[in-house]
Amino acid sequence: MGTVPLLSDDEAAPEARAVFDEIRATRGTDYVNNFWRALAHDPALMRATWDRLKIVMEPGELDPLVKEMIYVAVSTANGCSYCVHSHTSAAKAKGMTPEQHGELLAVIGMAMQTNGLVTGLGVEVDEAFQA
Missing domain, CATH: 1.20.1290.10 (AhpD-like)
Structure with missing residues (x-):
């Protein structure tokens, strides 16, 4: 409500x-x-x-479909059901295939799992990865 x-x-x-x-x-x-x-x-x-x-x-360095897919991923991580639905719809309208949607969800799920493991374990960032 x-x-x-x-x-x-x-x-x-x-x-x-x-x-x-x-x-x-x-x-x-x-x-x-x-x-x-x-x-x-x-x-x-x-x-x-x-x-x-x-x-x-x-449109920019990232095309609009990629931007919509990123929006879906961030909305999933933030628990925003409204945005997951609206940006999934927008991504489909921009050409996201069912196969791409499945891969996107697999990446989101994998990232959430490994993020949780790394956070729970308190793994320090490798020196080679320091930005």
């Missing part, structure tokens, strides 16, 4: 509606998801989040 009601276009402030319009135009859809409708309670935070997200997720 959410802690704030999801705002419709009519209920949102003009500044939030402007972000809704940009989301629709950028994504080529009429749909604005629940994250943005909840965030619309704070139009300034909504604007800052949307502007930063556009920059981070645009």
